[in-house]
Structure formats: C-alpha cells, structure tokens
Amino acid sequence: MRSIVEAYLSDVHAALRDERGGAVADYIPELAAVPDDDFAIALCTTDGALYAVGDADVPFTIQSISKPFTYALALADHGVAAVDAKVGVEPSGDAFNEISLEPDTGRPRNPMINAGAITTASLVAGGDDEERFARVRALYSACAGRTLELDEAVFGSELESGHRNRAIGYMLRTVGILEDDPEPIVARYFRQCALRLDVRDLARMAATLAAAGISPTTGERVLPEAVVERTLGVMTTCGMYDAAGDWVTAVGLPAKSGVGGGILAVLPGQLGIAIFSPRLDAHGNSVRGVAACQRLAREMELHML
Ligand code: DON
Numbered sequence: 001m002r003s004i005v006e007a008y009l010s011d012v013h014a015a016l017r018d019e020r021g022g023a024v025a026d027y028i029p030e031l032a033a034v035p036d037d038d039f040a041i042a043l044c045t046t047d048g049a050l051y052a053v054g055d056a057d058v059p060f061t062i063q064s065i066s067k068p069f070t071y072a073l074a075l076a077d078h079g080v081a082a083v084d085a086k087v088g089v090e091p092s093g094d095a096f097n098e099i100s101l102e103p104d105t106g107r108p109r110n111p112m113i114n115a116g117a118i119t120t121a122s123l124v125a126g127g128d129d130e131e132r133f134a135r136v137r138a139l140y141s142a143c144a145g146r147t148l149e150l151d152e153a154v155f156g157s158e159l160e161s162g163h164r165n166r167a168i169g170y171m172l173r174t175v176g177i178l179e180d181d182p183e184p185i186v187a188r189y190f191r192q193c194a195l196r197l198d199v200r201d202l203a204r205m206a207a208t209l210a211a212a213g214i215s216p217t218t219g220e221r222v223l224p225e226a227v228v229e230r231t232l233g234v235m236t237t238c239g240m241y242d243a244a245g246d247w248v249t250a251v252g253l254p255a256k257s258g259v260g261g262g263i264l265a266v267l268p269g270q271l272g273i274a275i276f277s278p279r280l281d282a283h284g285n286s287v288r289g290v291a292a293c294q295r296l297a298r299e300m301e302l303h304m305l
Contacts, residue, residue: 012295013053042275059197065260101175118182210266212228252302
C-alpha cells in the first residue's frame, strides 16, 4: 500500500509533470544527450524513512551537488581557518561559472561556484589523486548509503570540453590559491561531478546533512556536526547561485543544484529532499525542481524562517 506521503508527493509530481520550461545543459556534450523529461521526487527523514515518486530509478550525475560535500571534506581535513584562507563564504551574485575571485585576496567568493569548488577539491587530503578521489567518492557513498559509480562518458565529455573550468584553474594557480598544477585538480573536480546516483541516493545524502552528519541508512557518523552546520550555512546563502535570494525567500531551506538536473534541499533535524528533472533555467537550476521545492516548502510549511 502506498503511504500518505507518497500519495502527496504523487500529487505534486502530477501538478508539475506538464511544466515544459527550461532546457538541458548542453555545454557538456554528453549531458545534452540525456532524455529531458524525466522527473522524480524523493524525501528521506533523519531516521531513514524514504519516499520516492516518478522516475526514481533513472540515474544522473551529481554535478554541482557534489560541491557542499567536498567543501565539508576539506573542512573536516583541515579545519575552518585553513579552508577560509583559500575560499570565502559570501554569495557572488554571479553565475556559477564566473571567475568571481576577491580582488584583494584572490579567494573565490564561495565554495559553491566552480572556482570555489575547484579550490576545495585541491584541499582534499590524500597521497595522490587516486587516493584523494577515493576519499571523495567514499564520503558521497557513505552519505548515499551505497557505493556510487563514475559515469565515464560524462567525465570524458567534460574533460574534453571543460576549457572554462581549466581557465579558472589556471587563474587560481596564478593568484596562489592553487599551489599545484591545476590540470589534475580540475580533472579530479570533473570526476567528482560525474559520480552517478538516483533521486533516492540524493535524498539520503540530503538526510545525512539534515541529521548533522549521521547517515540515516547506516547510522554511521560520516561528517562532524560543526562541519555540517557550516556547510548548510554556505548552502543557504550560495547554493542556488545568483538565484539564492529568490530561493531563500520562497523556499527557505539550505540547498544545492546541479546541471545534471538534481536539487538537494535540507530541513535540519528533520528531512532531506531530492528532485531530479534535467531541464534547467538560466541559472543552471532545475525548473521543475525549483517549482517542486517551492510547493513542498509552502504546503508542508518547511520554510525555516
Ligand atoms: O563544472 C561544471 O560546469 C559542472 N561540472 C558542474 C556545474 C553545475 O552543476 C552547476 N549547477 N547547477
């Protein structure tokens, strides 16, 4: 028997099913090839109850939703002061792929834009690139409750076409924010973005943040509480890029979007929300994802403020 929660989510899904606005990301050629009409909604509570409707089995790449998790890993590895020395926490007001470095320090404005995320990728501890990537993947997997696989085609496609991110990497090297060769760092950032999951995995990741760093699936602590608190703060002000103001006023939850079509939102202490719908607005945020979160926040009274 379907639960009341799933029946409600089905209503939200049905109400937004015919929304045709937006377009899939095409600056990564492999993403332009994904079917554009899939649509799934999932909720996961901090005690692990999971509800999903729609195309919940369709995999997609995590893309920028990886950014808060890698930021959290860098904070756990080095502490707040060392990470703050390399990346700020102020909204940039610019698009996610702008350079957006502070003029005096050279720091990227925040870890949710590409420049900041390439920087936090450089801060992940480990002996070599393989080991560092393995730690990133292990963290995301621990939050999702299962081992996430790499989408080699999407990774290869961004590695070939991602000249703008490469340019950002070299700019960061020039100002001394990156201390090593930018090429492997940017490549590792592309790899983290190409980890593949579905909307249930994403909801479990959201719920791990809602539970202040404890996986609702395994009960294991995967991130320190103080790290999650800071990460959620930055997601609130910067997670939806130059749409962050609209988002905070309408939805009022820390969140992160990705150009694969995912959105993750967190109600601290209670639940994680995940949406998947690949057509994006001009900010790179899922159109139906934003609409669904607005509706859930209004009808379930999730707005924190
Ligand atoms: O770096 C990029 O451009 C992509 N790998 C990720 C960007 C992204 O997901 C922006 N978010 N909505």
